[in-house]
Amino acid sequence: MLLPALSKAKGKTQQIYCLNSMRQLVQATHMYSNDNQDGFPPIQAAMGSYETTWRSYLYRYVGDNPNLYDCPVEKKEVYALGKLTTNPTGPAALQVRGKPVEFEIDLPSGIGAVNVHWIRGGAPPPFGRPAPIYEGNMCRWNAVEAPSKLVLFGDGNSDIYGAWQHDRWWIWKEVGDANSAGFNRVAQGDRGAVRHSRRSNYGFADGSASLWNAALIPCNTVQCFWSAKADPH
Ligand SMILES: [Zn+2]
Numbered sequence: 001m002l003l004p005a006l007s008k009a010k011g012k013t014q015q016i017y018c019l020n021s022m023r024q025l026v027q028a029t030h031m032y033s034n035d036n037q038d039g040f041p042p043i044q045a046a047m048g049s050y051e052t053t054w055r056s057y058l059y060r061y062v063g064d065n066p067n068l069y070d071c072p073v074e075k076k077e078v079y080a081l082g083k084l085t086t087n088p089t090g091p092a093a094l095q096v097r098g099k100p101v102e103f104e105i106d107l108p109s110g111i112g113a114v115n116v117h118w119i120r121g122g123a124p125p126p127f128g129r130p131a132p133i134y135e136g137n138m139c140r141w142n143a144v145e146a147p148s149k150l151v152l153f154g155d156g157n158s159d160i161y162g163a164w165q166h167d168r169w170w171i172w173k174e175v176g177d178a179n180s181a182g183f184n185r186v187a188q189g190d191r192g193a194v195r196h197s198r199r200s201n202y203g204f205a206d207g208s209a210s211l212w213n214a215a216l217i218p219c220n221t222v223q224c225f226w227s228a229k230a231d232p233h
């Protein structure tokens with residue numbers, strides 16, 4: 001058992017480690033965009049008969065390091081462990097990590113990418129999904145109006161009901177109309193949103209990262225940190 005002071009210090013170390021991972025993920029996204037006509041990677045895309053996630057698109061830009069997709073506080077949903085959500089007690093699927101292959105989508109992550117207002121025609125998210133299967137709301141950097149006020153990555157995922165077994169790598173609006181203002185991860189009940197002493201880490205499009213009370217992240221008719229548009233709703 002840790003003494004309270006030691007336990008507090010450990011918590012702070014984990015939070016800083018996670019914050020650093022967020023910064024590297026944002027950097028990796030910029031590198032990906034430089035090589036791909038200024039475009040963001042899809043949050044999720046079909047590759048033939050299967051689907052894959054943002055993590056496979058960024059993998060080489062994070063130096064093939066699966067640990068950057070995880071938060072040290074989260075022990076169960078860990079990308080680096082290579083455990084499929086579809087078969088968590090089965091054999092490790094380490095070989096699919098970071099690859100645009102079948103079952104990569106089934107690996108959970110400690111850190112999620114942002115596709116909050118995901119329905120086409122709403123506040124455009126940084127990580128969209130390509131047509132024709134999905135919304136066709138892919139984003140480019142020239143659409144980002146306020147990089148220091150656009151969240152790209154955050155702690156955890158939004159699958160609060162456990163309804164989307166594959167989707168353990170995505171922050172989205174689960175409650176109410178996906179495009180409406182008022183997204184509040186704390187009110188929504190996202191466990192990841194209260195991971196670091198009731199707060200959570202976020203990586204912003206300008207390369208910064210910071211710890212937030214997720215309930216205070218703006219999502220209103222004047223300002224929304226979850227949208228490429230500065231005034232989206
Ligand atoms: Zn974290």
Ligand SMILES: [Zn+2]
Nearest residue numbers: 181219220224
């Ligand atoms: Zn919003």
